Amino acid sequence: MNDIGVIGLGVMGKNIAINMMNNSFKVAGYNRSYEKTEELIKENHENFTGYKMLKDFVNSLSIPRKVFLMVSAGKAVDAVIDELIPLLSENDIIMDAGNSYFKDTNSREEKLKDLGINYFGVGVSGGEEGALKGPSIMPGGEKEAYPLISDILEAISAKYDGESCCKYIGPKGSGHYVKMVHNGIEYADMQLLAEVYLILKNNGYSNIEISEILDKWNKTEVESYLVFITSKVLKEKDDKTNNDLIDMIVDVAGNKGTGRWTSIEALSQEYNASLLTAAYQARIMSNEIELRKDLSNKISKEQGEKLDVEVLRKAYSLAKSVAFAQGFGLYKDASEKYNWDLDLKEIASIFRAGCIIQARLLQEIMKAYEDGTKNILTLPVFKNQLVENSKDLRKVVLSGVQSGLALPVFTSALTYLDSLSSELLGANIIQAQRDYFGAHTYQRVDRDGFEHHNWSEE
Ligand code: 6PG
Numbered sequence: 001m002n003d004i005g006v007i008g009l010g011v012m013g014k015n016i017a018i019n020m021m022n023n024s025f026k027v028a029g030y031n032r033s034y035e036k037t038e039e040l041i042k043e044n045h046e047n048f049t050g051y052k053m054l055k056d057f058v059n060s061l062s063i064p065r066k067v068f069l070m071v072s073a074g075k076a077v078d079a080v081i082d083e084l085i086p087l088l089s090e091n092d093i094i095m096d097a098g099n100s101y102f103k104d105t106n107s108r109e110e111k112l113k114d115l116g117i118n119y120f121g122v123g124v125s126g127g128e129e130g131a132l133k134g135p136s137i138m139p140g141g142e143k144e145a146y147p148l149i150s151d152i153l154e155a156i157s158a159k160y161d162g163e164s165c166c167k168y169i170g171p172k173g174s175g176h177y178v179k180m181v182h183n184g185i186e187y188a189d190m191q192l193l194a195e196v197y198l199i200l201k202n203n204g205y206s207n208i209e210i211s212e213i214l215d216k217w218n219k220t221e222v223e224s225y226l227v228f229i230t231s232k233v234l235k236e237k238d239d240k241t242n243n244d245l246i247d248m249i250v251d252v253a254g255n256k257g258t259g260r261w262t263s264i265e266a267l268s269q270e271y272n273a274s275l276l277t278a279a280y281q282a283r284i285m286s287n288e289i290e291l292r293k294d295l296s297n298k299i300s301k302e303q304g305e306k307l308d309v310e311v312l313r314k315a316y317s318l319a320k321s322v323a324f325a326q327g328f329g330l331y332k333d334a335s336e337k338y339n340w341d342l343d344l345k346e347i348a349s350i351f352r353a354g355c356i357i358q359a360r361l362l363q364e365i366m367k368a369y370e371d372g373t374k375n376i377l378t379l380p381v382f383k384n385q386l387v388e389n390s391k392d393l394r395k396v397v398l399s400g401v402q403s404g405l406a407l408p409v410f411t412s413a414l415t416y417l418d419s420l421s422s423e424l425l426g427a428n429i430i431q432a433q434r435d436y437f438g439a440h441t442y443q444r445v446d447r448d449g450f451e452h453h454n455w456s457e458e
Pocket of ligand 1: 099125127186256258355356
C-alpha cells in the first residue's frame with residue numbers, strides 16, 4: 001500500500017513526490033496525461049508507483065487515503081475532485097496544494113465535508129527547488145483531521161533550526177489565504193528590488209555593480225532570498241549574445257493572479273495594503289506597452305540627486321518592513337473577520353525557510369508577536385527604523401520623483417508612513433463635501449454624535 005498519492009506530475013508535483021519519496025514515504029503517482037507518469041516511472045524511484053487508471057491509484061492508498069493535488073488552480077481542481085468523490089470513502093483526505101483562491105477552497109471544503117471527506121487547502125511556497133528540497137507549507141482545514149497528514153507535510157517541509165516550516169494554519173481556506181498574502185508581500189518586495197535597480201541604474205551603476213551592492217546588502221538586516229536571487233539575475237550572461245541577460249528581457253511583467261486576489265481582498269476588508277496593491281498595479285502598468293511607447297520621454301524629468309548607496313539600503317529596509325507589516329496586518333484583520341484565530345507568530349515562523357519571502361526580518365516579526373504586539377510597526381526595532389530611516393526613504397522618493405523614475409512601492413511606503421504620522425489627513429474636507437452633496441453627516445471635534453449642516457446655498 002502507498003502512504004500518499006500525488007495527482008499532477010508537472011515540475012512542482014513531480015518534485016514534491018520525489019521529496020516525499022526521499023523522506024521514505026511510499027508514493028502513488030497519477031497524471032491526466034500518462035506520459036508524465038511514465039517519465040517518473042522511468043526514473044526508477046524505489047518508493048514510487050505510477051498508475052494509468054485513477055481507480056487503481058486510489059485503491060493503492062492506505063486508509064485513510066491521502067490524495068495530494070498539484071494541479072492548476074480553478075476548474076482543474078473541481079474536475080479532479082469530482083472524479084475522486086466516487087472512489088473515496090469517509091475520513092479520506094484531499095489536499096489541494098495549488099495556488100487556489102481561498103473562497104473556492106471554502107466552498108470545496110464545505111461540499112466534501114457533507115460527504116465525510118476531509119479537504120485541506122495547502123499553501124506551498126518555494127517554487128520548484130522548494131518543492132524538491134523543502135517548501136514552506138500552510139495547511140488549512142479541519143484541525144481534528146490535521147494529525148492524519150501532519151507527519152508527511154512536516155517531514156517534507158523546509159526546516160529552520162531543525163523546526164518544520166509547516167504548521168497548521170486554521171480552518172477552511174485560511175491556508176490558501178495565508179499563501180495568497182505571502183504572494184502579496186512577495187510582489188511588494190520584488191517590486192521594491194526592481195525599483196532599487198532602476199534607481200542605481202539611473203545613478204550610473206552597471207548590472208554587475210548593482211549585483212555586488214545587493215550581495216553586500218544581503219549581509220545586513222535586509223538579508224533575504226529575494227535580495228539573493230536579484231543579485232544573481234543581474235550577473236547572469238545571455239548565452240545567445242553574451243550580453244547581460246537582464247538587458248535582453250522585455251520590460252513587461254506577468255502574473256498568475258495571487259497578487260490581484262491580495263489587492264481585491266485588502267480593499268474588500270477595508271485594510272490598507274497599499275504597497276502590496278501598488279506592486280500588483282506596477283505589473284499591470286508594465287503591460288501598457290502602446291501607451292508607454294506613445295508617452296515615453298514626453299514628461300519633463302530632471303536628474304535627481306545622486307543617492308548614497310547606504311541611504312538607498314536604509315530606505316529599502318524600511319519599505320520592506322512596511323510591506324511585511326501590511327501583509328501581517330492583513331492576516332490579523334482576516335483572522336478577526338473570518339474568525340480563523342490565526343497564530344501570526346506561527347505564520348512568521350514557517351516563513352523563515354523554504355518560501356520566497358524568507359528573510360532575516362521574520363525573526364523580529366516572530367519575536368514581536370511572541371510579545372503580543374498588535375502591529376509590528378509599533379515595535380522598537382521597527383519604530384527605530386521609522387525614526388532613523390524615514391529621512392532616507394524621503395530622500396529616495398524625492399530623488400526618484402525628480403528623475404521621473406516610476407517608484408510605486410517606495411512612494412507608497414512613504415505616503416503610508418506620512419498618513420500614519422500626520423495630524424491632519426484632510427478627511428474633514430471629505431466629510432464636509434459628503435455632507436454638502438449627500439447629507440451624509442460628520443462628527444465634530446468638540447462634542448459627540450453626528451451632525452448634518454444646512455450648507456448656505458449662495
Ligand atoms: C511561491 C511563488 C509561486 C508563485 C509563482 C507565480 O511562493 O513559490 O509565489 O507560488 O505563484 O511563482 O507567481 P506570479 O505569477 O503570481 O508572480
